[in-house]
Amino acid sequence: xxxxxxxxxxxxxxxxxxxxxxxxxxxxxxxxxxxxxxxxxxxxxxxxxxxxxxxxxxxxxxxxxxxxxxxxxxxxxxxxxxxxxxxxxxxxxxxxxxxxxxxxxxxxxxxxxxxxxxxxxxxxxxxxxxxxxxxxxxxxxxxxxxxxxxxxxxxxxxxxxxxxxxxxxxxxxxxxxxxxxxxxxxxxxxxxxxxxxxxxxxxxxxxxxxxxxxxxxxxxxxxxxxxxxxxxxxxxxxxxxxxxxxxxxxxxxxxxxxxxxxxxxxxxxxxxxxxxxxxxxxxxxxxxxxxxxxxxxxxxxxxxxxxxxxxxxxxxxxxxxxxxxxxxxxxxxxxxxxxxxx
Amino acid sequence: xxxxxxxxxxxxxxxxxxxxxxxxxxxxxxxxxxxxxxxxxxxxxxxxxxxxxxxxxxxxxxxxxxxxxxxxxxxxxxxxxxxxxxxxxxxxxxxxxxxxxxxxxxxxxxxxxxxxxxxxxxxxxxxxxxxxxxxxxxxxxxxxxxxxxxxxxxxxxxxxxxxxxxxxxxxxxxxxxxxxxxxxxxxxxxxxxxxxxxxxxxxxxxxxxxxxxxxxxxxxxxxxxxxxxxxxxxxxxxxxxxxxxxxxxxxxxxxxxxxxxxxxxxxxxxxxxxxxxxxxxxxxxxxxxxxxxxxxxxxxxxxxxxxxxxxxx
Numbered sequence: 001x002x003x004x005x006x007x008x009x010x011x012x013x014x015x016x017x018x019x020x021x022x023x024x025x026x027x028x029x030x031x032x033x034x035x036x037x038x039x040x041x042x043x044x045x046x047x048x049x050x051x052x053x054x055x056x057x058x059x060x061x062x063x064x065x066x067x068x069x070x071x072x073x074x075x076x077x078x079x080x081x082x083x084x085x086x087x088x089x090x091x092x093x094x095x096x097x098x099x100x101x102x103x104x105x106x107x108x109x110x111x112x113x114x115x116x117x118x119x120x121x122x123x124x125x126x127x128x129x130x131x132x133x134x135x136x137x138x139x140x141x142x143x144x145x146x147x148x149x150x151x152x153x154x155x156x157x158x159x160x161x162x163x164x165x166x167x168x169x170x171x172x173x174x175x176x177x178x179x180x181x182x183x184x185x186x187x188x189x190x191x192x193x194x195x196x197x198x199x200x201x202x203x204x205x206x207x208x209x210x211x212x213x214x215x216x217x218x219x220x221x222x223x224x225x226x227x228x229x230x231x232x233x234x235x236x237x238x239x240x241x242x243x244x245x246x247x248x249x250x251x252x253x254x255x256x257x258x259x260x261x262x263x264x265x266x267x268x269x270x271x272x273x274x275x276x277x278x279x280x281x282x283x284x285x286x287x288x289x290x291x292x293x294x295x296x297x298x299x300x301x302x303x304x305x306x307x308x309x310x311x312x313x314x315x316x317x318x319x320x321x322x323x324x325x326x327x328x329x330x331x332x333x334x335x336x337x338x339x340x341x342x
Numbered sequence: 343x344x345x346x347x348x349x350x351x352x353x354x355x356x357x358x359x360x361x362x363x364x365x366x367x368x369x370x371x372x373x374x375x376x377x378x379x380x381x382x383x384x385x386x387x388x389x390x391x392x393x394x395x396x397x398x399x400x401x402x403x404x405x406x407x408x409x410x411x412x413x414x415x416x417x418x419x420x421x422x423x424x425x426x427x428x429x430x431x432x433x434x435x436x437x438x439x440x441x442x443x444x445x446x447x448x449x450x451x452x453x454x455x456x457x458x459x460x461x462x463x464x465x466x467x468x469x470x471x472x473x474x475x476x477x478x479x480x481x482x483x484x485x486x487x488x489x490x491x492x493x494x495x496x497x498x499x500x501x502x503x504x505x506x507x508x509x510x511x512x513x514x515x516x517x518x519x520x521x522x523x524x525x526x527x528x529x530x531x532x533x534x535x536x537x538x539x540x541x542x543x544x545x546x547x548x549x550x551x552x553x554x555x556x557x558x559x560x561x562x563x564x565x566x567x568x569x570x571x572x573x574x575x576x577x578x579x580x581x582x583x584x585x586x587x588x589x590x591x592x593x594x595x596x597x598x599x600x601x602x603x604x605x606x607x608x609x610x611x612x613x614x615x616x617x618x619x620x621x622x623x624x625x626x627x628x629x630x631x632x633x634x635x636x637x638x639x640x641x642x643x644x645x646x647x648x649x650x651x652x653x654x655x
Contacts (some may be wrong), residue, residue: 056560091562098560103553107576108651118561151652169561 005176006032006055011069013047022279024140025329026048026233027069029306032177035207036199039220041256042230045276048213049099051230052179055211056096057086085130092122095170099182101162105154111138111165112150118172123198129273137168160191171206179211184219196223216261221245226313229253232276232287235306240316249309251292286319294320317329343647353376354636358629365628366407369621370544374397376423379619397423410625419629420622422615425431429626433608437630439509440596440607446523447531447592451585454535458575459542460569465628466547470595474539481536486595490529497525507604526603530595534588542549545577567626579649586642590635 013025025047032038040048053059057078060067071078077093078089090096095159098104106114115134119125125133131150138146141164154162163183170178180199184192200223203210212224220227220241229237229252237250248254255272274291277283283290285300299319306317377393378385394400398409413420419429463475498506504525510518549555558572597609608627615624631644647653 053556058559087562087564089562090560096557096560098557100553104557106554106558106572106576108649110651117563121562121564121567150608155652166557169557279641 005034005074006211007070007072008051008055009070009072011051011054011071012067013050013059014066016064016066020280023233023282024113024279025054025209026282027206028230028233028235030228030235030238032209033174034209036204036226037203037210037212037224039212039214039224039227039311040230041214041217041220041227043215043256043276044277046230047279048215048230048231049232052181052211052213055179056090056094058096079299088122091118091170091175092173093175093253094177094179095173095175097163097170097178097180098168100186101159101166102186104166105157105162107154107341110151110153111157111162115150115165115169115172117132118169122173133172134168137172138165140171140202141165141168142194143168145240159187160194163191163195164198167202171202174206175208177209177211179213182215183212185214185216192219199223215255229256232282233279234287234317236288236318237307237314237316239309239311243309243311243314247310247314249314249321250288250318251294251320252288255291274295286317289330296320343644347385347644350640350643352642356635357636358632361632362411362625362629363407365405365625365632366410367491369619369624370403372616372619375621376619376621378422379617388536394602403569412623412627414626419551419626422620422623424618425641429623432611432623433626433630436606436608436611438512439605440600440609441513442512442519442523443530443600443605444589444592445597447526448585448589450527450531451535451538452590455533455538455542455581455585456574456578459539459581460546460574462539462543463546463550464569471543474543478536478540478543481532481539484532486529486533487598487602489532490526490599491580493525493529494602507602509605522603522605526599526605529602530592530599533595534585534592537588538581538585542577545580549573549577575649579646582642582645582649586639593631593638594635612638 004324006172007029009029011025011028014021015022015024027201028051030038030040038304040051042048050059054067055071055078056317057067059065061083067079073089073093078086081089105111110133112134115137116127116130119130119133126326134185135146135150138150143149143161143164144306149157149161154165157165165185167183183199184195188194196219199210199212202208212219214220224241226240227238228235229244229250237244237248237253239247244253245257248257255270258270259272261269272291277287277290283300284293285302286295286304289295289299296319304317305321306315307321308314309316309321375394376397377390377399381390387543391400398406401409410420417430419433421427421645422429422432425432458474460544463469465471476609486635493504494506498504505522508522510522512519553567555573558568563572595605597613599605600607600609601613608630611633612627614620614625
């Protein structure tokens with residue numbers, strides 16, 4: 001047993017559609033330590049949400065969905081669990097926070113009922129003690145007059161409060177790992193900060209590990225310990241927050257950092273040119289080759305593996321690193337985000 | 343809530359007044375009147391006139407209307423000109439039968455619609471789904487009187503499982519009562535069930551794609567609980583509306599079905615009143631059926647508020 005609570009190995013989620021196979025997640029591996037916040041970053045459609053739902057086995061039940069690979073939770077492969085056993089893990093050991101709090105609460109039941117449902121299912125608690133837990137959870141996430149609020153329906157909550165309600169729900173059974181799928185994307189900026197504070201405090205308090213799926217690099221810088229950058233269904237770079245923000249190796253990571261506006265800067269933003277590849281029809285070589293400013297012949301021919309860069313635990317899938325011709329010849333090239341931006 | 347019900351009842355007063363106008367004047371647009379219906383083929387104009395003035399049918403129509411309305415408001419629905427019995431008594435005696443028929447039909451509709459629609463949605467594009475869709479289409483297209491006739495033919499006459507007609511009171515024998523009511527209720531409820539089933543299916547499909555269903559799965563909720571608890575309550579909202587509207591048609595349908603199965607209900611009474619041009623009786627039954635419609639709609643709205651917490655009265 002290691003100190004990792006979750007190890008994802010070569011996770012692949014393919015969707016069989018009329019147009020062909022969509023390789024939404026194509027060989028993703030990462031590890032999460034206890035109490036750690038890992039960010040999975042990438043643009044829309046890069047497979048980050050599908051990755052998180054595949055871990056929870058929320059995809060893969062239909063014939064058209066094919067999930068392979070290993071998801072080791074405390075050394076036990078979740079992919080091999082029966083449907084019923086998986087139900088017991090979901091919500092209790094692993095829980096999930098979805099993107100849009102407006103739609104992720106059931107409009108027909110009170111918020112308290114929905115939170116109390118968790119201890120009732122997983123811990124066989126009675127109605128009363130489950131309800132008390134619900135109120136306690138709402139208190140924990142900072143909802144004022146929680147006892148009264150628990151009796152209210154989702155439509156009586158504001159967006160930020162609903163997301164707190166969802167967080168309270170995900171915490172109700174004291175999980176080891178929470179997967180938060182863009183938990184702040186649908187919220188106002190001021191509310192975003194509050195929600196991030198709550199998440200950080202909870203981690204500090206309970207030691208719950210968190211996988212934070214997001215496209216917002218601000219959130220990553222604010223909250224996370226390690227980062228995995230995803231592009232077109234693969235992880236292209238992985239490392240600590242300093243690795244990624246201060247010493248980004250992959251041209252895509254650099255491009256991402258350059259497309260974030262910096263306060264006070266008069267420079268124009270440099271967007272990454274072009275579009276991500278079609279997931280129906282992926283290139284043989286590096287998936288970023290078409291948009292990469294440093295593209296070489298071998299990038300088009302063969303896909304690079306994820307290999308360790310300078311510092312330990314910092315991995316990059318790029319031929320530039322493999323060649324050993326890191327910084328030197330690109331040092332002055334535009335598009336390098338080498339200063340800390342947040 | 344109670345306030346809301348009272349308000350709704352107050353609003354329904356003008357509706358019922360409008361219906362009384364329509365009922366009163368439409369009846370009189372039909373060729374022939376009570377007197378010609380009573381006298382049959384051979385009568386002299388003098389005889390007819392004498393009878394008309396006896397019943398006050400020679401007065402101006404407007405005067406007749408207000409006279410009738412005034413009496414109705416005092417609870418006096420007049421006398422049947424044909425049988426000479428009070429209209430209210432005739433209606434009240436037959437009302438329980440029609441109510442029982444309607445309630446049973448709606449129950450049968452719900453029993454068909456909700457499980458069938460739900461399972462069809464969950465097994466979308468399966469054989470079960472196609473079967474359910476076919477049933478839905480048939481149930482809507484087959485006229486209830488034809489279905490009723492077929493059931494009498496096969497289940498009553500050939501198989502002998504059910505009586506082919508007639509009514510057994512609930513107080514006489516519960517089983518006998520159910521046996522006499524079951525076929526008419528099925529004949530009447532099938533169409534309602536078919537429409538509601540299609541609605542349940544599409545509504546369920548929509549709800550199961552919602553984010554909160556995914557959230558519930560992520561919470562570790564079992565599939566059964568997911569469907570019957572998390573999804574169904576939301577999916578039922580439009581279904582209740584549809585059943586409510588259909589229940590209105592059901593009251594109309596009962597006229598034909600009561601006739602076919604020989605059930606002495608309000609529908610049959612209305613039909614008799616039409617053939618006999620029995621004005622007071624016909625006006626009375628129409629007013630009762632209209633009130634029933636208003637009340638059914640009110641019940642639907644109350645249930646609606648129970649299912650959908652965003653609606654509070």
